[in-house]
Amino acid sequence: MTERLTTEQLEAIRKRAEAATVGEWEYFNPRLYSHSIVKSGDIDGRSIAKEISREADGEFIAHAREDIPALLAEVERLQAAYEDMTSIALWSTRRLRFEEHKDFAYDAIERNLGRKVGRI
Numbered sequence: 001m002t003e004r005l006t007t008e009q010l011e012a013i014r015k016r017a018e019a020a021t022v023g024e025w026e027y028f029n030p031r032l033y034s035h036s037i038v039k040s041g042d043i044d045g046r047s048i049a050k051e052i053s054r055e056a057d058g059e060f061i062a063h064a065r066e067d068i069p070a071l072l073a074e075v076e077r078l079q080a081a082y083e084d085m086t087s088i089a090l091w092s093t094r095r096l097r098f099e100e101h102k103d104f105a106y107d108a109i110e111r112n113l114g115r116k117v118g119r120i
Contacts, residue, residue: 004114010075017068027052027062086113094120 052058093105
């Protein structure tokens with residue numbers, strides 16, 4: 001994936017994560033079957049369980065409930081830091097003395113932002 005996630009895409013991911021069954025998910029292989037199981041605790045008196053044929057898939061699914069919210073929080077933190085650094089870069093660029101230096105800096109900022117910025 002090379003395209004940046006949009007605000008709408010991130011919000012859709014957040015809604016799916018928040019709608020998922022709350023609680024501890026676990027992965028285990030009871031060794032009685034060729035398949036392992038991913039399950040959550042009882043929800044309204046019933047257990048949610050699924051047979052998984054690959055251990056790596058089971059681990060991924062079992063940890064997604066905690067991993068996705070953590071990743072979304074990290075994306076938000078990095079986006080805020082990115083915006084701060086962009087503001088600093090624009091402030092600095094506007095104070096350069098030579099136009100060719102300004103053009104180089106503005107081009108780099110626009111390339112990283114993926115959009116045009118106001119040039120002075």
